[in-house]
Amino acid sequence: MADKRTVTKKYKTMGKLTLQVLIPVMILFLGIIAVMFQSMLEARQLVYRYIEDTARLYVEQINTDIVKINYEVITLVNKNEKNYSLLEESRPDNSKYFPDLTDIMEQNRNLKIRYKEPCCFYLYLDRADMMILDSGTIFTDSQAEGVNEPLRTALREKNGINTPYSEWSFINDGKEDYVYSRYSKNGITMGCAIRLNDLFSTLHIDSLGYEGIPYILKENGQILISSTDREKVDMEELKGEFGKKTGFLSRQAVYSFPISGIIGDNRNFHILITPTGGILEKIMRLQIILVILSIGM
Template structure:
């Protein structure tokens, strides 16, 4: 499409082109402003939604912890022989001291599971005996003040409604704590946690430079300690946004705990978005300045540039119509004469571009394979860290060394492997590392056996294929009820005059569900909406792209119980990718 007339005639004035340019530029500026504002709003909404979901997950976890601890203390008071022995025995007797030690050990384990921030105490009213039954995370003066308050609370007839049915904030030595008192006859079990400790995980979230997290009681007062002067100012609402009409700089997320008389409040500050808006306005202003400058430039170079370009366009039209080379001898610009040669070179480049398009399609397939190949579930890494942390708490140093080394080997193999095919021996070694990691987690819940042939070790297969099905076996077959056997065997088969490697993965678990097995056997895709079956479907797609139906996967359930997956690969991988 040509902007200038095909034949010699009345030329368009420069104003015509300036108007077109200004119209396009003005439209682009408006679109840029709309898109920028929409982008800021969308990012803000998504960030707020993410923080709300995070708060909901946190609240649900704390509600579960509160409910379990409350139930555990109630059951201990009502049914545990330890408490009955302590209630009947004298405080200086051997039976009382032995029961006290057992109770301390039990609640120490409970504290390890739910965090050192939880403090546990018991009080026997008729013996006036008050003592902690787990390691303390509060200072001794706070302990003495708490003891006085708890003893006074036990005199209240409404202690059941006030402290047992709800987790209630109390004020001890200028600090707020959350307390739950479980009464049974004249015995009481108490759980206490600092308000600041309760919201410590939420304070680790990035809520903006001026964001804050706090606990609010029924009187809408903050019962958590502000962090620095900034958070104090936030609680007093002294922050004023720079652009209140364009961007709302503050969003408040509030969530109520169940069985508690307080709630968590997250104040999200979006000062960064105001800076983005200012930057967008500066960009628009800069574009306007550039547009005015271009208008002056176009007027200045009208006779020196536009007219020679019009002549050049006419010559190109002659080339398009008659097929003969254009004549640039009368051109006043040497650059336009050079453009003739570049135009001829361009024709040759177009031919090469067609070949490049085909090659880019192949690259696109490679990228798709790499994406599916390198998908890693982040929760696996977090589980590894959690296991190492648990071992550290139990002082299992040798197990920590082995677990750390296995985890390092596991992720080194994943991150350093950028090929489409790897040796079968390396893939099986990676599976061993994965199973060793899982054995640290499940202990004696499963055993595994790997059988491989020497002449099949150098076969090349796609990476992480075996791990997908081994991981599926661990996820769905392994339980802590009975020991599960996981087996991996490699054999050789000649099919259609071609050497094939047969890899069989089986387990002694419950096997595939009938509905899932029916879809796998018939080749229908599995439902991935809930985040399950992604690994199996990705593996099937990878094998289809790499082998073009020369590889085969068979799914089934064993007669003696358990799932069985058989993979058949050619000895020599295809070279198309």
């Protein structure tokens, strides 16, 4: 009986020692796991913050240029209204106005050089249905190509409608999406067109295996996004209200940036930040595997 009591006492003593050792070890493991997960979250947040801050700087520059473009277009129309009106009599077979048309083309060319975003500037005379670009003049019977065709169609639909400021709207030439401005006063309309792909290219930012994919969500639910990025994302998911997802289990985040200079269907760029399987994601997966192996051992 004494031997049994001794053995039982030894087992109890060993059990207490095991618990005394196991509990601190488990607490230590839990602490290590918490620190690792926190560091992983902070690393991801750091990448998100870098992409967000960089995109914000680019958007501010775009906004600044667009505000300047709006101001310059309005100033030119108000300043040269009478001279522009005289060109309504211009015809392809009448060389009388060719020097004036050349001056306006040069003016539009200089504007295009001064601002990097627009692909073209134009002056449209509503009553003559004539559009003067930086590359030439399109008369009412002339054939228009590329963005000039949907641009002229859009201007014809709004023929004679004055605007108190530069209005911005979206058009598509069958291949690409554009946003164009229109300031109209007394039959004289002036503005520019910008390829959305050019804006998206500026705002597409990569960092440590994460990429910021820019897009515009219109009020009607249509998503305008670069053709190269269209296959990378779930279009239906983008239509939802993502908010700001930056938790550990959420591997994507969406940030919105106001477009202060564009007045139209939508006034925000959205940047979807998503992993591409780069070095940061690989390190995170390795840490998770190491934690699981440590617990298993």
